Amino acid sequence: MSLAQTSLKQALRMRWWEPVLWIALFASPLLLPAQAPIINETAIWALFALSLDLVLGYAGIVSLGHAAFFGFGAYTAALVARHVSPDPHLGLLVAIVASALLGLAASFTVLRGTDLTRLMVTLGLALILLELGNKLDWLTGGTDGIQGLTIAPVLGKFEFGLDGRVASYFTLTLLLVFFLISRMIVNSPFGATLKAIRDNKLRAMAIGVPVNARLVAIYTVAAGIAGAAGAAFTLTSGYVSLEALSFDRSADVMLMVVIGGIGWLYGGILGAVVFKVIQDVLSQITPQYWMFWIGLFLVVLVLVGRDRLLRPWTWGRKA
């Protein structure tokens, strides 16, 4: 086995703490039954953050409009549930495919230009969808969104109840599945070429990496995962509104990925958990002005250096 193969295989190997973490995650709705709805919400955010991390952390595309795919998935799932069938599996599947197709189409817009251009194009796409969601009220319900959806039981047996337990297991399972897929992707030779593109596009091109094809592929996959997160949101809550497409959502998910650490798949999950806790605490103290503290946190985070916030063991080292 060559050196390259060995190093790729090594990265794919499970660490001892990974199964422990997942068992803890899956046990959490049982241990904290009262918190199950929050666990579900956090898991949705984590799934969404996972998707952004693939784009931002592994492909190096700064996107300010990732909510486009989340919202698209959420609305697709809602429309399927309303007009076609209340089956959650169908809604999920259609939402993933639809979002991935949207991602495929949108990926061609992020291939060219500087960071600023990409920022504008991704933001523009999210704003266009938000505008469409607002104006096409015969389809999307405008500002009211789509409410009061009836969703059939998962696997024909487990009803989404008000206690959020089934919902949290549904979302956690999705998270696990997509996490494993992403883990496989980023540790494959394909993932290695992505990192090469992120670090130096010209050099990657020079050693024969098909840069554009790689970016299109990862953007499509990430969009599909974001769509899954959106669908999970709709299916477990029974409604969808314009908030799913809003700029705040794009900014929040970016913040989560950054808190957890970009270019590290667990970063999204960790970031989502930390962000939800911060948000919960802050909005209890100052319900109206917690945004200020989030802003302050961001500013300090950047000035201190974001890559070592949640890795205290690197604080002592030199940058």
Added chain:
Amino acid sequence: MLTILFDGIAYGMLLFVLAVGLAVTMGLMNFINLAHGAFAMAGGYITVLLMQRLNVPFLVCLPLAFLGAALLGAVMERTLYRPLYRKPHLDQVLFSIGLVFMAVAAVDYYIGSSQQIMQLPEWLKGRTEIGNLGMGHYRLFIIAVCAVLTVLLQYILAKTRFGSRLRASVDDQRVAAGMGINVNIVFLSTFAFGSGLAGLGGALGAEVLGLDPTFPLKFMIYFLIVVAVGGTSSITGPLLAALLLGIADVAGKYYIPKMGAFIVYSLMIVILLWRPNGLFVRQGGKA
């Protein structure tokens, strides 16, 4: 028809004054500053509060708005922005979004979330009709002020010593520094001046664009469009982009209200796909 064109031009000129500072600082420092709107908001609130609470006349408020925002810009540049010039764009985006969030919440806390109403002086309130062209006096005033500013800016950039230093720094920082130009001072004064212009634009625009704490978020995308489409290497680019955007936005909202901002965003994406570095890029500058 002509009225729409007129309103579009007034809107575009206003956007230009608001965004030109952003264009220059972005070209100069390659810094993605999403918080530019916060300076505009500062100017707007300075004007509104001075007029409401201290009865300062409108024309006196405008220079004060400029000075206030410029001072704020200078302080922020020196303390917060400077360490970030060499950081990756992601850091800059996060940092400036953080600033926007703080500005929005702080204004909400101290002044309240309601829309501010501006009392224009009498002589700006009327409306003149020439044939089928209806011109609001205030919009005429905006166009006049902005046109003067544009000429002045162009003069400063093209003819003065500071202008040539600035252009040299935009083209190539290292060489400019090597030629004995104090690039840090150029950065600082440009940032302050750009923020001041944004503040002036915010003051002028408070009546037209509306002023409430979410102002920096609402208009962030418009400033960025002006900069991204216009390019950052000259001021004619952003000027034309701002006029285009202003006219497209007013006309779009008038003729096809159903689609609203949709047209503007789609136009932006198409333009950026076609010319990723902006419509009006001067050759020869350092990318």
